[in-house]
Amino acid sequence: MEYKVLEKITEEVRLNKKVALAVITRVEGSSPRKQGAMMAVLEDGKTYGTIGGGKLELVVTEYAKKCIANGKNETYRFKLNDEEGSLHMQCGGEAEVFIKVFKPNHKLLIVGGGHIALKLYKMGKMLGFYTVILEDREEYCRKDRFPEADELKLGSIEESLKNYPIDENCYIVIVTRGHKYDEIALKTVIYSRAKYIGMIGSVNKTKYIFDNLRGQGVSDDILSKVFAPIGLKLGGQTPEEIALSIMSEILLVKNNGALKHMKELMIEAYEKL
Template sequence: MRELLLELEQAVQQQKPVCYTCLVETRGSTPQKPGAAMLIYRDGSQAGTLGGGCVEAEVKRRALRMFEADAPEIMTFQLDSDYGWDDGLICGGRMKVLVDPIRSEADLEYYKSMLQLLDGDQGCTEAVVINPETAAGGSETDRYLIDAESNIVAWRGQPEPPSQLWDGLKPIKNRPRPYVNGGIAYLTFLQTCQLVIVGCGHIGQKVAALASDVGFEIIAVDDRQEYCNSERFPDAKQLIVGSFDTVLSDLTVNKDTFIIIVTRGHNHDEEALGHLAQTEARYIGMIGSKRKVKLIFEDLLRTGTPRAALADVHAPLGFDIGSQTVPEIALSIVAELVAYRNLDTIPASYQRPSLVEEIKTPDQVG
């Protein structure tokens, strides 16, 4: 989407007439899902896709008539035999597409705000009125950009949103998919979460591949160049090689960072957790048996790590799904990461008390 908005901005600056089109609602089987967007130029060329040649051809045909229109429009397309003539695409679903002709810098202001929110990568929601009868007080095509703190930062149409907008809004931190509620389509732009993988052995490598596929931004850390490299971690945004003591002391961690500790041994796991347990990371997990985890917790308690910090560590790491092989272990870990990212908690059936609760302090033993 970011690249499409940059191209839209360039087209307006070059005084090149363009229509912004966006899929706002689908029902049944469709080639794309809500949020898909496409630019259409007066000469019939395009950027982006709405997913399917026959659909795009019909959207273009109707959008080309709108370059002189005074207002956006929402068009409905029924994917039946009427639209299957050129490539056999007969999905049987329905699509609603917003078509917005952009001609001036004033028209562009809303999209500049959208680009700014996406560049900030905190997650945001675009609310589009698609049924004014249900969304009382709103007009069709009214649009509102809502940041991660549920503030409206820009609008296109009426400045005052219908009251139903707030009733249907889901927190973006819970990573909802696009949805419709009360005559309003909510198009969600989710934040990219950073996953730091400390330990680049077989499990770390497999976790990186799976986690990248589900939207995590990978940072791989190890003290061995032969393990921490672009050949083994082709999707990693960053590769950090060096002693764990040095690189973890300098690692930037924020409240949106996920961390897993999967090094090759007990001592390295303990060293890594000692550096990371008191950071503001959203999630820290460590692999290992219950016995190993308790031994590491005992050592760190003796050296001053607060019990509360260790209680927040997810260890042993991963859902208990009877994993035996490396791919199964990686799958159990990524499942836990996704659950915590999307739900902000561990599902009740997988919750377990922290092993730090089983460790008695000297005064408790006495």
């Protein structure tokens, strides 16, 4: 039974989904299951395996869902009797349950498959991102072009983005072949929960697209969340240099970083002495 639970955990992790593993780590007295019993809990509360059923399993499932929501591992202790503060069960013993949360990798959604997208994809994989390519041109959305991409979404960019489960774990980079498609992509994701939305282009192009979206009712408050023109001002014009400036900005957002030279921190430390 336990190996099937672990298989389910592995399956969910491979799909880059959140999942929790609940394990009985200590038992005193009588309990529904022994130490080592385990259960997988999915984000929607569906379970695989069992730690004894009944009230214990019901309560642990709810705790596991909370752990998944906040991304924290926790240990809980339960009295399995009818005393105050217990689960009001007839077993009579006590059980300790450890809940381990498996969090998905951060997702890098690259909208477009051109030269800059190719360099972004390589950097994203190197940095451990779950990487997705979205393109409407078959020649730019092939497995031989992006051999290690976790997903290739070929077809209408608008439809692909509408149908993709974008959440706060997603970092979206819009680098299509033209401002028309960039605007379509931005309009599609601008109200999403993505942690980062960046769009490539000059100041003039950005202003043109932003003005179009304002005319369609998008507020300045929403537009201000878009990183456009995209990237940090590192200098350089090659696809590699542009991709590096974009990934640097993404890491800054992802890690709550600061735009400072590390040597400035040393100077500040000396000034405090």
